[in-house]
Amino acid sequence: MTSTTIAELPWWDLAEVADHDAAIFGPTAWTLGYYWSVKAQNGTVMLAARTASAGDPNADSAAGDEVVTASAGELTGWIVMSGAGAEADVMTIATTEAARGKGIGRTLLQAGIDWAKDRGAEVVHLEVDERNAAALAMYAAFGFEEWGRRPDYYPGAAGILMRLRIGG
Numbered sequence: 001m002t003s004t005t006i007a008e009l010p011w012w013d014l015a016e017v018a019d020h021d022a023a024i025f026g027p028t029a030w031t032l033g034y035y036w037s038v039k040a041q042n043g044t045v046m047l048a049a050r051t052a053s054a055g056d057p058n059a060d061s062a063a064g065d066e067v068v069t070a071s072a073g074e075l076t077g078w079i080v081m082s083g084a085g086a087e088a089d090v091m092t093i094a095t096t097e098a099a100r101g102k103g104i105g106r107t108l109l110q111a112g113i114d115w116a117k118d119r120g121a122e123v124v125h126l127e128v129d130e131r132n133a134a135a136l137a138m139y140a141a142f143g144f145e146e147w148g149r150r151p152d153y154y155p156g157a158a159g160i161l162m163r164l165r166i167g168g
Contacts, residue, residue, distance in 0.1 A: 004104060006111045009046035009078060011039060017048070017078050024094050028154060038091065043084050043119075047111050049077040049095070049104050079108040081115055088116035090126035093135075105138055113142070113166060122167045127159040136160070 009017065018032040030038075038044055050073035076099035080091040090112055095104045116124050127150065128135050144162040153159030 003052055004049050004076060004107060005052040005073065006047055006049050006107060009039075009048040011036075013048060013075070014039065016075055017046075020075060020096055021092075021094065024097070030092060038080060038082075041082070044080065044082045044091070045112075045115050046080045047078060047108060047115070048075060049099070049108055050075055076102075077104045077108050079112045081112045083116055083119045083121050086120065086122040088112075088119065088121035088124045090124060093126075100134075105135075106141075109138065109142060113164070117166055120167075122165065124164045124166055125161070126163075127153065127161050129154045130158045130160050139164075 014035045015032055018030065018035050021035075022029040035046075039046060052073045075096060077093070077095035079093040082089045082091055090109070093105065093108055093112070095102075095108070113124055124144075126139065126144065128139065130136075130149070131154075139162055142164060144164045146160050146162050148161040150159040150161065
């Protein structure tokens with residue numbers, strides 16, 4: 001039996017994530033160099049979801065009081081968050097094609113929101129391609145609300161600006 005582990009993304013897994021990012025996002029994907037530069041920034045966290053075997057002591061751990069660093073198991077998704085003061089941003093979030101529809105994105109988003117709360121954030125921002133119906137539905141289910149648009153932010157589509165108030 002397998003479960004999902006959410007752990008801080010170690011530097012040695014950045015190339016794997018960048019490869020998946022390129023396959024998912026194509027021309028708007030983050031490069032490996034960009035992942036490296038974001039990883040080096042203060043006030044950011046990168047969390048990865050991986051399959052874990054039952055009985056693994058790190059199985060079902062989340063980014064709460066204890067952040068586990070592990071790269072065992074198959075990569076199923078990741079989230080990159082930044083935070084400063086009362087604001088946090090979902091910089092990117094994705095699930096691999098094989099992992100879609102299994103709640104991995106929801107688990108990652110909740111871990112990111114929890115990280116933001118722990119840092120004292122009162123609002124979480126993100127932007128999403130207006131054509132990404134699955135992501136829009138997930139964000140709405142969490143209570144994110146649209147507050148603006150960036151026309152032609154993505155190739156052939158607007159970026160929808162969303163926010164979630166989490167405290168304050």
